[in-house]
Amino acid sequence: MSTDYKDLQRRMDGAINAFKTDLASLRTGRASSNLLDAVTVQAYGSAMPINQVANVSVPEPRMISVSVWDKSMVSAVDRAIRESNLGFNPIVDGTTLRIPLPELNEQRRKELVKIAHTYAENARVAVRHVRRDGMDALKKAEKDGDISQDDQRVQSDRVQKLTDETITAIDGLLAGKETEIMQV
CATH class of the missing domain: 1.10.132.20 (Ribosome-recycling factor)
Known part of the structure; x- marks a missing residue:
């Protein structure tokens, strides 16, 4: 034994x-799709990782784009990002949320x-x-x-x-x- x-x-x-x-979810001045990995959204009666309700991409170095798949989930995703203590203020544009990254x-x-x-x-x-x-x-x-x-x-x-x-x-x-x- x-x-x-x-x-x-x-x-x-x-x-x-x-x-x-x-650590990957912590921001270092550059946009990364990993920044939102720690965000959980209240969806369909349970807490789900953001990547299970939306597509997260980085179209520009200082911008994160979140394309929500279900139109009814946009406000829940917006609220989850705002309440995540990451200091982000998403701009809602239809089913897409654009998150500009301010200078640290x-x-x-x-x-x-x-x-x-x-x-x-x-x-x-x-x-x-x-x-x-x-x-x-x-x-x-x-x-x-x-x-x-x-x-x-x-x-x-x-x-x-x-x-x-x-x-x-x-x-x-x-x-x-x-x-x-x-x-x-």
């Missing part, structure tokens, strides 16, 4: 991938960096939960007599090393995004 390191690695990689997705001012850049730090902390917490699960499994295996105390220590060190590497990767991604956001 030993800990499934591949599963722990997969779960920690999942936390990193979720963090990368969150210093205050807004600092807010975006704070949001990035929040996303990073959420990712770190997710990684720590995976570590806790791995450590609990090792303690149980030792208690049940499946592994020796020495094996448990060696494997615990391995789980901790995996955790440290993953958190270092998260910190590196955060530093890169912070530099990108603060670049004028």
Whole structure:
């Protein structure tokens, strides 16, 4: 009996991938269709990602275009974008919403960096939960007599090393995004 390191690695990689997705939704001065990935729309009785009710495109460097498929959903999509805390004010044009991206001012850049730090902390917490699960499994295996105390220590060190590497990767991604956001 030993800990499934591949599963722990997969779960920690999942936390990193979720963090990368969150970071992609933060604006850095250039328009990107990923900016609206975090927006959920109240549609048909449930919360849905915006890309399930509309087509998001970038026709110009400082403009995002959202083509809503169902005419009755335009106001819900507009409301969801306005309430998303991204600082966007869509211009409704029939079933299309045009979102001009204003220049980022210093205050807004600092807010975006704070949001990035929040996303990073959420990712770190997710990684720590995976570590806790791995450590609990090792303690149980030792208690049940499946592994020796020495094996448990060696494997615990391995789980901790995996955790440290993953958190270092998260910190590196955060530093890169912070530099990108603060670049004028």
